[in-house]
Amino acid sequence: MTIPPRLVTVAAAQMGPNQLADTRESILTRMLTLLNSAADQGARLVVFPELALTTFFPRHQIDDPIKKAEFFEPESHASPHAVVDSPRVRALFERARERKVDVHLGYAERWTDEKGETRDYNSALYYSGVEGRVVGKYRKVHLPGTVDPIPDKTGRGVDQQLEKRYFTPGDLGFQAFRAPGLAQQQGRGDPIVGMIICNDRRWAEAWRCYGLQGVEIVLDGYNTTAYARQYDGTPEEQEAEALFHHRLSCQSGSYTNACFSINVGKCGVEDGGALIAGSIIYDPDGHVVAESTSKGDELVVATIDLAKCRKGKERVFAFDRHRRTEHYKRLVEQTGVVEPPLLSA
Amino acid sequence: MTIPPRLVTVAAAQMGPNQLADTRESILTRMLTLLNSAADQGARLVVFPELALTTFFPRHQIDDPIKKAEFFEPESHASPHAVVDSPRVRALFERARERKVDVHLGYAERWTDEKGETRDYNSALYYSGVEGRVVGKYRKVHLPGTVDPIPDKTGRGVDQQLEKRYFTPGDLGFQAFRAPGLAQQQGRGDPIVGMIICNDRRWAEAWRCYGLQGVEIVLDGYNTTAYARQYDGTPEEQEAEALFHHRLSCQSGSYTNACFSINVGKCGVEDGGALIAGSIIYDPDGHVVAESTSKGDELVVATIDLAKCRKGKERVFAFDRHRRTEHYKRLVEQTGVVEPPLLSA
Numbered sequence: 001m002t003i004p005p006r007l008v009t010v011a012a013a014q015m016g017p018n019q020l021a022d023t024r025e026s027i028l029t030r031m032l033t034l035l036n037s038a039a040d041q042g043a044r045l046v047v048f049p050e051l052a053l054t055t056f057f058p059r060h061q062i063d064d065p066i067k068k069a070e071f072f073e074p075e076s077h078a079s080p081h082a083v084v085d086s087p088r089v090r091a092l093f094e095r096a097r098e099r100k101v102d103v104h105l106g107y108a109e110r111w112t113d114e115k116g117e118t119r120d121y122n123s124a125l126y127y128s129g130v131e132g133r134v135v136g137k138y139r140k141v142h143l144p145g146t147v148d149p150i151p152d153k154t155g156r157g158v159d160q161q162l163e164k165r166y167f168t169p170g171d172l173g174f175q176a177f178r179a180p181g182l183a184q185q186q187g188r189g190d191p192i193v194g195m196i197i198c199n200d201r202r203w204a205e206a207w208r209c210y211g212l213q214g215v216e217i218v219l220d221g222y223n224t225t226a227y228a229r230q231y232d233g234t235p236e237e238q239e240a241e242a243l244f245h246h247r248l249s250c251q252s253g254s255y256t257n258a259c260f261s262i263n264v265g266k267c268g269v270e271d272g273g274a275l276i277a278g279s280i281i282y283d284p285d286g287h288v289v290a291e292s293t294s295k296g297d298e299l300v301v302a303t304i305d306l307a308k309c310r311k312g313k314e315r316v317f318a319f320d321r322h323r324r325t326e327h328y329k330r331l332v333e334q335t336g337v338v339e340p341p342l343l344s345a
Numbered sequence: 346m347t348i349p350p351r352l353v354t355v356a357a358a359q360m361g362p363n364q365l366a367d368t369r370e371s372i373l374t375r376m377l378t379l380l381n382s383a384a385d386q387g388a389r390l391v392v393f394p395e396l397a398l399t400t401f402f403p404r405h406q407i408d409d410p411i412k413k414a415e416f417f418e419p420e421s422h423a424s425p426h427a428v429v430d431s432p433r434v435r436a437l438f439e440r441a442r443e444r445k446v447d448v449h450l451g452y453a454e455r456w457t458d459e460k461g462e463t464r465d466y467n468s469a470l471y472y473s474g475v476e477g478r479v480v481g482k483y484r485k486v487h488l489p490g491t492v493d494p495i496p497d498k499t500g501r502g503v504d505q506q507l508e509k510r511y512f513t514p515g516d517l518g519f520q521a522f523r524a525p526g527l528a529q530q531q532g533r534g535d536p537i538v539g540m541i542i543c544n545d546r547r548w549a550e551a552w553r554c555y556g557l558q559g560v561e562i563v564l565d566g567y568n569t570t571a572y573a574r575q576y577d578g579t580p581e582e583q584e585a586e587a588l589f590h591h592r593l594s595c596q597s598g599s600y601t602n603a604c605f606s607i608n609v610g611k612c613g614v615e616d617g618g619a620l621i622a623g624s625i626i627y628d629p630d631g632h633v634v635a636e637s638t639s640k641g642d643e644l645v646v647a648t649i650d651l652a653k654c655r656k657g658k659e660r661v662f663a664f665d666r667h668r669r670t671e672h673y674k675r676l677v678e679q680t681g682v683v684e685p686p687l688l689s690a
Contacts, residue, residue, distance in 0.1 A: 141669050144661070173672040178688050190688050202601060202661065204549030205673045212675050214684040241630070245600060248631055252597035255590065256547060285586070286593055313682070316489070316547065320681025324486045327518040328550045330557050332673045336665025337658070339559040343523050343535050 006306040007184040008191060008217070010045045011038035012262050014279035016296035017270035018055045024088045027053060030297055032095055039099035041301045044182055046096075049266040050106035050122065050140075050198050050221035053089065056266065057108075058162040059225075059273045061149055068166075072110035072120060081125065081134040083107055096129035102179060103127045106197060106221040108166075109139070119168045124195045124221060128180055136177040138195035139170025142203050159273060161225065163199075174209035179217075183306065191216050191306055194259075198222035201249045201263070204256070205331065211257030212319060216306045218261040220250065226274035235274070243278045255286030258312025260304050268295045284309045351651040352529040353536060353562070355390045356383035357607050359624040361641035362615035363400045369433045372398060375642055377440055384444035386646045389527055391441075394611040395451035395467065395485075395543050395566035398434065401611065402453075403507045404570075404618045406494055413511075417455035417465060426470065426479040428452055441474035447524060448472045451542060451566040453511075454484070464513045469540045469566060473525055481522040483540035484515030487548050504618060506570065508544075519554035524562075528651065536561050536651055539604075543567035546594045546608070549601070550676065556602030557664065561651045563606040565595065571619035580619070588623045600631030603657025605649050613640045629654045 013034040018027050031048060038046045051057070057071045073083040083105070084093045096103045109123035122143065126136035145161030178190040194210030194217075201207075201220050210218055224246060226239040233241070246263070254261045260283055267277035279292040281302050290302040316322075358379040363372050376393060383391045396402070402416045418428040428450070429438045441448045454468035467488065471481035490506030523535040539555030539562075546552075546565050555563055569591060571584040578586070591608070599606045605628055612622035624637040626647050635647040661667075 141672055142667055144667070169669055170672075174675075176685050178685050180688050192685060199667075203668075204553060204597075204601060205668070205676060208549060209673065209675050212679050212682055214682040245631070248593075248597050248600055252549075252593050255593060256549060286590070316544075318681075322487055322489070322544075323548075323550070323680045324514050325677045325680050327486055327515075328554065328677045330519075330554050331550060331676050332670045334557050335668050335670050336663075337557055337559040340521050340523050340537060343525050 003307040003310055004188060005185065006188050006191070007303055008044060008182055008306060009042045009301065009303045010262055010281070011041065011043035011047065012264040012279045012281060012292070012300040013038060013046050013048050014264055014277060014292045014298045014300065015049055015052060015266045017268040017275070018266065020055050020271050024053065028088065028091060031092055034297060034299055035092065035095055035099065035101065035103070038299055038301060039101050041299070043101060043301055045102040045104070045179070047104040047219050047262045047264045048106060048221065049264045050124070050223050051108060052106050052221065052266065054108065055271055056223040056273070056275070058145065058166050059160050059271065061160065061162060061165070069110070072108045074110045074112070076112040077114045081137070083109070083125065084127065084134060093127055096127055097132050099129060101129045102182060103129065104195065104219045104221070120166055121170055122163065122167045122197055124197055124219070126177070126179065126193060126195065126219070130181045135180065136175070136193060136195060137172065138197065139172050140167065140197040140200060141170045141174070141206065142199045143167055143169055144199040159225065159227070174206055176210050176213035176215050193217050193219065195219045198224060201253060202245070204253065207253035207257050211259065211317070214313070215257060215259045216309050218253065218259055220261055220263045222246070222263065222265045224265060224276045226276045239274070239276060242276050246276060246278055247280065250280065251282055251286040254282040254284060255312070256317060258284040258309050258317045260284060260289070260306070260309070284312050348652040348655055349533060350530065351533050351536070352648055353389060353527055353651060354387045354646065354648045355607055355626070356386065356388035356392065357609040357624045357626060357637070357645040358383060358391050358393050359609055359622060359637045359643045359645065360394055360397060360611045362613040362620070363611065365400045365616050369398065373433065373436060376437055379642060379644055380437065380440055380444065380446065380448070383644050383646065384446050386644070388446060388646055390447040390449065390524070392449040392564050392607045392609045393451060393566065394609045395469070395568050396453060397451050397566065397611065399453065400616055401568040401618070401620070403490065403511050404505050404616065406505065406507060406510070414455070417453045419455045419457070421457040422459045426482070428454070428470065429472065429479060438472055441472055442477050444474060446474045447527060448474065449540065449564045449566070465511060466515060467508065467512045467542055469542055469564070471522070471524065471538060471540065471564070475526045480524065481520070481538060481540060482517065483542065484517050485512065485542040485545060486515040486519070486551065487544045488512055488514055489544040504570065504572070519551055521555050521558035521560050538562050538564065540564045543569060546598060547590070549598065552598035552602050556604065556662070559658070560602060560604045561654050563598065563604055565606055565608045567591070567608065568611045569621045571621045584619070584621060587621050591621060591623055592625065595625065596627055596631040599627040599629060600657070601662060603629040603654050603662050605629060605634070605651070605654070629657050
């Protein structure tokens with residue numbers, strides 16, 4: 001039996017470093033160049049990394065509210081997708097509409113609710129260039145790192161991971177959505193898309209929440225320290241280990257949920273802090289479709305066939321036939337570890 | 346800071362094929378040889394595969410109740426670990442006590458409850474050779490395959506996976522336990538052990554249920570078809586793909602729960618059905634500690650340091666700081682897939 005194809009041409013828009021000193025205009029110009037080139041190559045979706053508009057500022061401790069606010073896009077109950085019309089970002093979405101390409105953008109969101117209370121999130125949105133509107137929004141759930149800086153043993157002084165200081169954990173859960181008109185073939189169901197951000201990819205819970213919605217493409221932007229302080233060895237060995245864990249997480253999430261994943265990093269030496277590259281597209285068998293070869297701005301373009309998700313979803317990972325939720329209660333009833341009691345001996 | 350070591354010498358006892366025509370005595374003799382050799386090499390734990398005592402009979406459809414019963418060990422409410430004293434198995438446990446080694450054994454269990462009702466499980470037990478008793482029992486939760494045979498396209502006629510015909514899904518959940526006196530160093534807490542069987546290793550839920558109990562060693566016996574019918578390509582390519590998915594699953598389960606895993610197969614051509622080998626021990630970073638090199642009876646012995654679990658458990662996978670159970674409800678409230686609605690277009 002041949003399954004009719006559902007083809008989508010996608011582009012992972014890997015970005016080199018955004019230095020603290022870079023102007024927002026210069027960063028946006030690079031993003032427009034990537035978007036144009038992706039559209040020229042026939043891509044219908046361009047996936048930018050986590051916090052694509054700025055440096056990965058959680059490596060710094062910035063407490064001055066004025067300086068800090070510079071990194072955030074204000075949104076609110078009244079204007080929930082204000083970033084689309086923000087003077088310093090909107091050219092990206094105008095271009096997306098012109099070129100009829102969808103855009104995935106990671107950015108820092110400062111949200112003001114109905115009561116006037118403000119919370120900061122590490123967010124991503126999915127913008128349909130064809131329809132000219134946001135069709136999906138995600139706020140990072142698994143914030144890594146610490147609230148307070150860890151004493152710096154590296155001497156580099158820029159090796160912090162302070163996301164727990166800057167951001168509130170996302171409150172939107174893992175809500176998959178359909179990307180209107182994204183597949184070349186219409187009438188076979190619009191692609192089912194889910195978004196995760198960086199550290200989320202290490203958490204099987206996140207992938208499975210999307211898998212349980214039939215996800216076909218997971219979008220994953222990241223900024224991942226290359227010289228990970230928890231690893232031993234030379235900087236090169238540390239970078240290899242960080243890349244190994246990155247790939248392992250994405251590969252296994254894709255395989256066990258029978259979906260494609262588009263994993264896109266900001267990379268290179270950013271403000272003295274090294275970030276891994278390794279932007280990569282996996283297929284539903286966990287195989288590499290395409291990957292980046294540089295540590296700078298680079299497009300990874302591929303045409304993927306969503307029909308390839310069917311085999312896994314209907315056989316090994318046919319959830320309705322194989323999952324036994326009665327034994328999974330611990331997953332939600334318990335946050336941390338509860339060890340078996342020590343033996344009396 | 347140096348973490349005091351907690352060393353354990355373990356042996357994965359990979360087994361070559363158990364042919365349908367093999368006597369139970371001949372199979373037990375091979376197992377005793379493996380156990381002795383493991384003990385000679387200083388192992389304190391010997392891990393045998395899934396359904397170690399027989400052929401992987403779910404590749405056959407056997408409906409004759411007499412013939413079928415041959416594959417099962419009867420246990421009951423009155424005698425819950427009867428396999429330990431079964432005339433055709435007990436020599437294994439006697440030897441375990443003599444040599445003071447622990448044994449993990451996969452076997453088919455026919456359980457009779459208080460009401461006299463009988464259910465069949467794909468089971469594993471953990472026997473403490475030092476204490477001379479069973480300290481853990483597990484019944485396979487994720488039964489793969491089908492109830493009825495799939496029309497055979499291979500012409501081999503032995504390529505079925507009928508576990509859903511033979512077995513009831515396990516009812517014991519994923520209960521970790523302490524292995525008394527297993528570590529060389531006493532007084533630092535006995536090792537925390539969990540058991541999964543074969544297809545369970547593809548399910549992140551199983552690993553995480555153990556991770557949430559602080560598991561340090563996951564034991565995983567398997568019988569995995571090498572010429573997987575869902576894969577394309579030559580038999581060699583199919584075997585490579587089956588091994589790839591086996592390794593990916595075990596590697597990612599170990600990494601994301603910061604535990605060792607001892608994955609042990611029955612392998613080779615069994616009753617005309619090829620099984621992958623690839624017995625392998627992973628460390629908490631997802632790296633290979635040791636692996637088998639043959640497709641037959643083979644011991645993979647390694648000394649592992651459980652202190653190496655601490656790094657992952659205290660940092661990247663410090664569950665209490667990072668998990669957000671409020672967003673995981675879908676994992677238990679929903680067995681199968683619920684897709685986002687089709688767009689009106």
